[in-house]
Amino acid sequence: MNYEEAMIYLEGTERFGSRLGLDRMRQLLFWLDSPEFGIPTMHIAGTNGKGSVSAYSAYMLASAGYRVGFFCSPYVYDFGERIRVIDGRDPEAVWAQDPHAGQISREAVAETLTRLRTIIEEQGLTGPSHPTHFEMLTLMAFMHFRARACDVLVLETGLGGRLDSTNIIPPPRVAVITAIGLDHTARLGNTYLEIAGEKAGILKRGTRALCLYDQTIAIPEAEEAAKVTELFAQRAAELGIDLVAHRHADVHVLKRDLTGQSFRIFEEGNRIFRTALLPAFEPDNAALAVKAVRALVPTIAQEALARGIERCYWPARLEKLSDRPVVLLDGGHNPQGAAALRESLNALFPDGRPEVHICSIMRDKDQQAMLDEALRGGKVKLLLLTAPQGVARAERPEILAELAAETAAKLLPATQRPEIAGVDSVAAAVERGLAFCLAHDAVLVGWGTFYQAGEFRKALLAEIAALEV
Incomplete structure (x- = not known):
């Protein structure tokens, strides 16, 4: 298939709807020789903020010289935003100036979808056994990231966590939970605690650290915020995962205007960080991402963290x-x-x-x-x-x-x-x-x-x- 034919085929998979579960992913990844294995991964779930935290993390890792496979959803302006390689090995650092640099190419889209379609048809996968649209995207990402020999992956969940197609991965090095809110309640539950339980499904024994957002920012009821925090803390303890908790009090915003925001993070001393993203909660998201990247690469230089936050582009977030x-x-x-x-x-x-x-x-x-x-x-x-x-x-x-x-x-x-x-x-x-x-x-x-x-x-x-x- 060429690019146009491949995109028509991909759009056609939307008729299969959204069906949570990992069986289809497990089967197809087996036939694809398990491209999800062998690359250190950061896995990010949450109701709000997970995209920003993912983007900050990817840019910080690239600023430290890593070739980063970045999978996110949904795309805002261009399909290629979903699957991107931010190549910190590139001596020209094109990705630092061009927010579209490293997006999956039309040729790669056609190639990966042609291979996927061949396997699906050879195995006779139809109806309920056919992968959903989001599963197809996730499979494409794993295939592309392996082909590009990425050093590290930053994966944002699509819906929930426990049964999300990205959760087919082996234990990630670092798991991140952002703000929990009441959304997709028909699929994930009607309470903060039920939704948190689904998000906690990304935690696996063997993961080094869980980096957790300060839920008192996100959940207006203090008692509910405490229950959600305790759920994640207990699940991490059961699985032998270190809990790294972000606190809103550890972020001090120095300046905020239409050019961006400058702030300090308590653990990072007097260093002033700057982000071009305007939402009031972005300094907290950036601080959580700093914790996550430090958990993944303890030796990372503070300068790389600061450059990554300043370079980070994330569309349609104010x-x-x-x-x-x-x-x-x-x-x-x-x-x-x-x-x-x-x-x-x-x-x-x-x-x-x-x-x-x-x-x-x-x-x-x-x-x-x-x-x-x-x-x-x-x-x-x-x-x-x-x-x-x-x-x-x-x-x-x-x-x-x-x-x-x-x-x-x-x-x-x-x-x-x-x-x-x-x-x-x-x-x-x-x-x-x-x-x-x-x-x-x-x-x-x-x-x-x-x-x-x-x-x-x-x-x-x-x-x-x-x-x-």
């Missing part, structure tokens, strides 16, 4: 797309993510600058709670609800608009309620939102789902180009 007007794009897609977005916007604009929000939300999310968090404080002056093209899970704009109006009426006095409208397309919403921002010196914020990000960015760049003519 990503600044424009300065005039200020346009930010965020992938927050659950109540915890919406709350973090609100906290970050308040920190970046303490003067109460007016906001325009363009929001798409999936049908299976807690839409009420997400809108409640975003509207809190009355800074949103225009709220445009829309839906990305071709995404069946997306809620209809008119339903979201009705829910948003009800939420605003309950939450805010009449004088603080935003103008609310459902808009048929992301492009139309961007056009309307941008016009409002230019007229009222407001901030434009796109959020609600990663599925919206590509359309949002494309429409925004087209509108800005038209304004400059």
Whole structure:
């Protein structure tokens, strides 16, 4: 197959849905000669923040000279983001300037999928025995990373942990658990503790360390946060894994603005770290990643840690797309993510600058709670609800608009309620939102789902180009 044929074949596997379990992976990896073995691995699970922690870790390891296989999901702008080799052995360090450097090539996509398809058809795998779309991606990653002779792997789970396809790996050197929240409850459980139990499934006897996020940041109920922390501590003790706990109090933010954030980490002394990522929780994510990388490579130089954090690019995490007007794009897609977005916007604009929000939300999310968090404080002056093209899970704009109006009426006095409208397309919403921002010196914020990000960015760049003519 060529690239186009391979991508059509891969997209066709979406009809098999999402079926958690490891049997299909185990069988196919056997036929592929077990490419998941033999490479030291960091395995990262969590509800929120796992992508950022993964990216920081990969960039720090590359800055120390390692060739890093980096698997993440979902992609934001380009399919190749999912499977990337960040090559710290490259003397030109192209990856440090080009955020797309090392993405799996079209040729490699065609080659790996052709081999996979051949095995699947030879073995007669159909229906329930056929690998799911995410399993295909995971298999492609293992194949590509072995072909590129990676020194170390950084793997982000897709859903949960215990039965996620990435969990087919042998014991990772280091396991990382980020913020636990209430998301995917139909699949993972209805409580923090149930969801934590699924995430804890990545822990295996033989793993050196579990690096654990400070759950008091993520879980508002102190008792629940303590229970979740104890669950991970107990599971680690049972398996003989050292627990390395991150504490929010160990991070001191020195500066935060639209150029990024600077901060210190208690264990790293007076060293000042800088990140270009804007969300308020990013210094904590970076600090957790530092612990994880030090657990994996105890001798790593502090300079490599600092360079990796500063170089780290991670799209659609309150990503600044424009300065005039200020346009930010965020992938927050659950109540915890919406709350973090609100906290970050308040920190970046303490003067109460007016906001325009363009929001798409999936049908299976807690839409009420997400809108409640975003509207809190009355800074949103225009709220445009829309839906990305071709995404069946997306809620209809008119339903979201009705829910948003009800939420605003309950939450805010009449004088603080935003103008609310459902808009048929992301492009139309961007056009309307941008016009409002230019007229009222407001901030434009796109959020609600990663599925919206590509359309949002494309429409925004087209509108800005038209304004400059």
